[in-house]
Amino acid sequence: MRVAGVELGGTKTVVVAGSGGKIEQRIQFPTTSPGETLAKVSAALREFDAVIPIEAVGIASFGPIRLDPMAADYGTILATPKPGWTGVDVVGPARIKAQLPIIVDTDVNAAAIAEHRLGAAQGCANVIYLTIGTGLGGGVLVEGIPVHGVLHPEIGHIRTRRAAGDVFPGTCPFHKDCIEGLISGPALAARFGCDPSTIDPDDGRWIQVASDLAELLAALILTHSPQRIVLGGGVSIGQPAIIRHVVKILPNLLAGYLTDFDAERIKDTIVGPKLMEDAGPVGAMLLALR
Incomplete structure (x- = not known):
């Protein structure tokens, strides 16, 4: 299964694609304004999808962020000290095609999962x-x-x-x-x-x-x-x-x-x-x- 991952960090954003937890493509850029940053996320996902179709996207974002999939504001950054990011939806720009499954968690929960599955916490x-x-x-x-x-x-x-x-x-x-x-x-x-x-x-x-x-x-x-x-x-x-x-x-x-x-x-x-x-x-x- 080919998937994409987005690490939306306070300083930098990394967009990757691959399968089985192995990174095969990567694009990295500074996290700046929401509009500029998320436009680059969308462009990177479209670039990856054009090579081999992406079947799902995982977003690992700085927080606080709404994680309840049933909430109306799922995937929205809540009150954050990072200027301009409060109230920003990070899911919408990542949905580069209809019916694309997208799951959101915090960047640190995602990192914990990775170290648990493949790294220092196995x-x-x-x-x-x-x-x-x-x-x-x-x-x-x-x-x-x-x-x-x-x-x-x-x-x-x-x-x-x-x-x-x-x-x-x-x-x-x-x-x-x-x-x-x-x-x-x-x-x-x-x-x-x-x-x-x-x-x-x-x-x-x-x-x-x-x-x-x-x-x-x-x-x-x-x-x-x-x-x-x-x-x-x-x-x-x-x-x-x-x-x-x-x-x-x-x-x-x-x-x-x-x-x-x-x-x-x-x-x-x-x-x-x-x-x-x-x-x-x-x-x-x-x-x-x-």
Whole structure:
């Protein structure tokens, strides 16, 4: 079955096509205005369909987004800090021909599905995929199924315990010092006063970032009991030292309460993505294959 996948991210959009979860065609471009971006999505899908017909499309989008197929606004971006995108329908431009099945989920749920099926979380029933980049998002699988409900998990907007003496106000336009407002790419740029990718991995300020992230991970371990937490996104992939710091900090936060989560189990639980930046596009294709 030949399908297409669309990863609609906060910074870039990737449109792919292939079969069996294997990417055979790819077009990538920056995520700009809704009109410009979605017109390019539609054009890419038509280009792929002209080569070999596409039988279904999976859309893995930044959120929050309406995921209930019975809702009148299915596939519509809800209140988002990304300028101009609130209220935008992402399904319509992808429907390049009549009766084309389209399924929508969050970009992080899709990435979790991809890592679960083909990547770093194979063999694990309960999985969390976190991406730290333009924002901070989290996808959650329970028994291999992505968690939906009234909406979908919005892990980035959890408030975590702050380190003593940390007065950084945070950058989230809704909550200021939620975890996204503390350690997303824009938050780190505001905290450091420069592009965080230029900061040396051994700079002591990364320990503060790791401390904030460890607080989030401790909460997720206690609430979801995941077998694998995959850390993706530009910040975590670009700064692997963060994971090393987190692994050292977490046991102290758990304080011996969960004996199954000792230091060795934590090292095995918190990992980087095997599929790297392809987790989202591959996950979008796997959505379509459903």
